Amino acid sequence: MCRIFGSFAAGAARPEPAELSAVSARQRHGGPDEHQVLSGAGWSLGCDRLAVTDPCGGQQPYRLPHLPGVLAVLNGEIYNHTELRRHLAARGHRFPDRCDGTVLPALYAEYGPAFAEHLDGMFAVAILDLRTGGPAGPQLVLAVDDMGMKPVHVHHDPSDGSTRFASEIPALLAFDSVRISPREDSLDTVLATRTSFSTHTALDGIDVLPPGATAVVRPGCRPVVRRRPPHHPAEASAPVGDAQDVLRHEVRRLARSEMPVCAITSGGLDSGLVTALVAEYARESDAPPPHTFHLTYRGKWPDSEAAYARAVARRARTVHHEVALDPDELGSLLTRTVRHLGQPNADPIALSTYALFRAVRQAGFTVALAGDGADELFGGYERMRAALDAPAGADWAGAYADALSAAPRMLREHLYTPAYRAYLADEGSAADRIEQELRSAEAVGADRLTAMTAFETRWRLPAYHLRRVDHLSMAWAVEARMPFCQPGVVAYARSLPPSARRGKRALYEAGRELLPTSVLNRPKQPFTLPIAAMLAPGGPLLDTVRDLLSPARLVLGGKVRADRVQKLLTRHLERPSHQNALALWGLAVHELWSDVVQGMRIPVGCAA
Template identity: 55%
Template sequence: MCRIHGYFNAVATPHEMCTVAALQRHGGPDATGMTRAPGWGLGYDRLAVVDPHGGQQPYGLGGPVQAVFNGEIYNHDELRRRLRARGHVFADRCDGNVVPALYLEYGEDFTDHLDGMYAVALVDRRGEVPRLLLATDEIGMKPLYLRWDEAARSLYFASEIPALLGFGPVGARMRDTALDAYLATRTPFGERTMFEDIEVLAPGTTLVCDLGGTPRRRRRVPAAAELPEPGRAAERVRERLREEVGRLLVADVPVALITSGGLDSSLVTALAAEHGPVHSFNIAYRGDWPFDERHFARAVAEHAGTEHHQVEIDPAGFPALLEETVRHLGQPNADPITLSTYALFRAVRQAGFTVALTGDAADEVFGGYARMRAAAGTAAAGGDWGTAYLDALSAAPAATRAGLYTDAYRDHLRDVPPLPEAARQDLLHGPGSVLERITRFELGHRLPAYHLRRVDHLSMAGSIEVRLPFCQRSVVALGRALPDALRIDGDQVKRTLYAAARGLLPDSVLDRPKQPFTLPVTAMLTPGTALWEHARDLLAPARLAADGRLDGNAVDALFDVQAHRPDDTTSSTLWALLVHEVWRERFQGAAGDLAPPAMAVAA
């Protein structure tokens, strides 16, 4: 696991490369390095997980293909045996060292042979001019951010946005319409970010560029769906998850389990415990708050026989914790769980662990969200499911958003949809059942943008590699192949996954009502708390007026509602606005300098 960065058809000094490396060193504290040649450079920071004493990057140094790699390749031993039989020599058994040889054998299709999570950058020097290749895994577990300058034909890239900003030519100017996109989906979807000149390479994408040329991108097609045998779906899911969890436990460093107390992480914990003693971690909040799951997590730990660690954080420290969390994310993410995610992984590292397995992505794969169930039910009754579903995705429903904006900003957004148009069209009008379209949308857009980037950045902020059994290709293919009724039927969600877990988990966990694994912000964002005072300061009318997009009186009205008649929609909106303002202050400068140029003209 590493952090990577570089440039192509551009110039960067060794000092700039070291600066970028330092800005993401938390994700790779064990080694750092770079290689440079006229017009290009590759750099990395390493978190040692496999073969800690090997893993010298860039891989292939001195050869015709040099590569830097972020991620984990779970089938690297098998690939290395195959490549050795073809005459390739390897200095160590680090998983990433197969990349140059694999590329030499299979060219741009080398990713077809990788089983894992990854972002790869390699330079091929065999042609008349060097060629750069960037590639990401199919589901987007390892993000890669880019800045492409069409006029200069130059490209810069890094694993994290704050690090990418360390390259001098990369600007931090905000995309003025991104506030609406953020509030509509809790973080920007698609390839665009909150920054005007920074994009993210889409999941399952290979980008190729010759020195002095223009990049071409190819979106790779996911593996074909695997239809389970009738009546054996739950058994097949259990077998597949057991196999993948076993593979993902293999490491040369200590491995832990994140156990929230819900079905998904509890199942991963139980399957991991079949392989021997394991350590489980749960996070909770000091005080008496709704949605406290610690007793469910402890029941799972006792059932599985884990050594359990209970992490507890104090809500009084949330303002400072929010500043750190937003800094590592690089752009706003409106899920309040970001705070506890960051704190939890920091505690896991302090306890001596480098790898953690989680239950993330089970809801997207197996149909676990209430909004999916509601949409399927509404569609079956012939109703308009799309509006309610999109509002359920948002930090602030469409009607609430419209009431928050100034007239100038509302007019500025008139022809700018918050969702990428192709994604919206496929969701609402594409082929397949409503649940099939929602699953395609959640896996292809929401999961990588809102969920996986958050997990990646906040785990690597604590020097923790997160492994995700539910994101493994075999599990995703099997889950996507399930008929709608084996995922959601009436009021029951994740039918097949619950059936697969029966007998492996306590009945108290299997039969409990589903609840969100989140920070109870409605209860915590109340007058007199440190979080409330922080929000009032950062969302003061004078600050908002300087920006020109939000109506300070409308935001004040939200505070009044939250103070006297708190509800989830109001608290979610205020939280999202607070997170955005923390990001704006950190990455855009002083409050008086924040009005986006395009808005200044539009107003």
């Protein structure tokens, strides 16, 4: 697990060491164990390493003596590296260590840009092929895993044909020639979807590779991106069985590590299953009981899940850590999370996620297993149930899109200035595109649940959940592993009939032998922060949000009507509600991100 970066330009000078050092410094938190950069005329390739697999070997960028023109860097884990090494050794390749990424130059030498089709894991890979004698010629190849667990952000400069990439946006912005501006639709996208969406980021000129994509960059050319066929679960030795069998197989694969491993336990079904199976594996391996972590807040706050998390830990017999965060710290955590994410994310869970992984690292753990991805694959969200129950002729897609938002469509349009509403009417919004995708899928014959899970896993999950987990776990040099996002579980979920996926029925059945009845029978509740209470009169986040939403700031931005935002705040203070609090939070996070953008020396308002 690492942070990676690099550049590729035709006929350019060697990048300045000071520039590359600045890029690395902005994401060094994710790779504190080792730092290495290689560069030459028109190219650079760097890595900040978090040593997990073969900590004493695996120096990046990876190079093999018999392939001097092929360099590679890896962020993530390749779980089938032992099998790949055996296969490649039989074809004459030799390796200096047993690190997972060491196989990458040889795998590329055998298969070219199709190398990623042979990888099982979570990964963002960059390979520089500097050989000039072959048919391909020099090229940069970028690839990310099928679910988008490990992102890579890309900037292409059409003026000189150069391409630069990095694991994190702040690092990418440290390249001297990367000069871009916030997207005009970024505020609407954040309020409509809570984060940047699709392959776009909140910054015009910076994209993120979509899940399961490979990009090939030839000298002076724009990256050519294609989606790969899904990784076949047979290549991961996926078992045949029920949900419990399939998940058990993936948990055991991911629980093996040369570094200390723990589990995140929210108190819900998904993380509870992962916790129970991690503990089962430890007992059968005669290993000590695993450690589990749960975040709560000091004082009395609504919607606490601590009792459910304790019940899961007792049943699994883990060493349980209940991390009690001081609410007075939340204001400072907000700035840190926005800076680490590099773009706005309007879900208050970001603060909780950051604080939780801080506690994991401070307790001495490098690897944490989490339950992300289950709702998207197994139909667990309330918005899915509502869409399935919607009668014929109802606007289920519009209601679904509204359920994704920080502020529903009617509220957004009420808050926007006439000029901003006119801009969105001309250009369209993220919500419009989501509704169209859902309706189109149903129109061509997909059942409604399949249409929703396809949308969730293709766009929502990587943009909203996985990028946040990646950035905020790596902010503390913790590798987050997600069993539900592995090929075997994904293929199993997609093979089920809609009736078994609706409401996570298959997972509830899997949990009957593993989890307390109280957890199985509890109402569904996302792991989050009680934002309505935190923004109520006297709440610890109220002053921060009030300052960020001052009329002077909002008038200067020109996108929302300051008077209506103030009325919304007054209404919330008189009668606190989750919906109004979330809308205010989304507006505030976008304002704070605008400040962070300027702090990174981006010329706001300039053309890309």
